[in-house]
Amino acid sequence: MLIAFEGGEGSGKGTQICLLKQCLESMGLDVLDIVEPGGTDVGKAIRDILLNRKDLDILGITEVFLFSASRAQQIRTVTRPALDQGKIVLSDRSFYSTYAYQGVGRRQSTELVETLTDFAVGDTTPDLVILLDISPEIGLARKKDQNEMNRLDGETLRFHKKVRNAYLTLAEMDPKLWRVIDGEASIEQIQARVKAIVIKALKIQS
Numbered sequence: 001m002l003i004a005f006e007g008g009e010g011s012g013k014g015t016q017i018c019l020l021k022q023c024l025e026s027m028g029l030d031v032l033d034i035v036e037p038g039g040t041d042v043g044k045a046i047r048d049i050l051l052n053r054k055d056l057d058i059l060g061i062t063e064v065f066l067f068s069a070s071r072a073q074q075i076r077t078v079t080r081p082a083l084d085q086g087k088i089v090l091s092d093r094s095f096y097s098t099y100a101y102q103g104v105g106r107r108q109s110t111e112l113v114e115t116l117t118d119f120a121v122g123d124t125t126p127d128l129v130i131l132l133d134i135s136p137e138i139g140l141a142r143k144k145d146q147n148e149m150n151r152l153d154g155e156t157l158r159f160h161k162k163v164r165n166a167y168l169t170l171a172e173m174d175p176k177l178w179r180v181i182d183g184e185a186s187i188e189q190i191q192a193r194v195k196a197i198v199i200k201a202l203k204i205q206s
């Protein structure tokens with residue numbers, strides 16, 4: 001089962017994935033956590049260009065290709081093999097980030113984003129998407145406190161608001177796939193919600 005976590009900056013995906021992984025492992029389940037972009041040596045090199053090279057003026061269209069390239073490599077060498085071994089894969093972001101950030105935030109063509117996504121992931125798409133919804137003001141303030149600002153975090157508040165709305169629209173369009181959690185709740189409250197959602201989804205699948 002492939003579970004993707006989505007959300008804006010500072011929404012706490014990483015923390016929740018870590019807690020969920022521990023919880024599922026304590027139940028004897030085999031879990032792999034992965035991060036996009038990254039997760040392979042090629043992905044890490046692409047991640048460095050996309051997030052750390054603030055000196056580069058990377059076009060929106062180029063971002064679509066680079067995020068998709070990292071994803072294509074990861075799906076084939078890490079994600080698909082793990083799923084074939086029966087693992088539960090928890091993914092920090094997925095192609096839905098490209099839909100929200102590049103498609104809506106950067107106003108890149110939907111056709112381009114969908115076509116590259118199709119080539120990159122094929123039929124390895126999430127079985128469940130958990131959206132940690134948070135206002136960009138709060139999320140970005142958290143990131144600034146942690147001194148973890150990357151090239152995309154530095155975008156305008158307007159950009160991040162568009163990304164948030166894009167996520168909420170995606171979730172609204174496919175309520176069977178998406179679950180929306182208030183990312184401004186406490187870590188413990190979010191953890192409990194995530195656990196309940198995932199346990200239910202696993203029972204339905206098995």
Ligand code: TYD
Nearest residue numbers: 008009010036037067093097098101152153
């Ligand atoms: P990261 O440091 O992993 O932050 P976060 O904890 O917010 O996920 O940075 C990933 C950044 O890349 C984040 O700003 C969102 C952006 N991104 C895209 O713009 N498109 C994508 O397809 C992906 C996967 C990420």
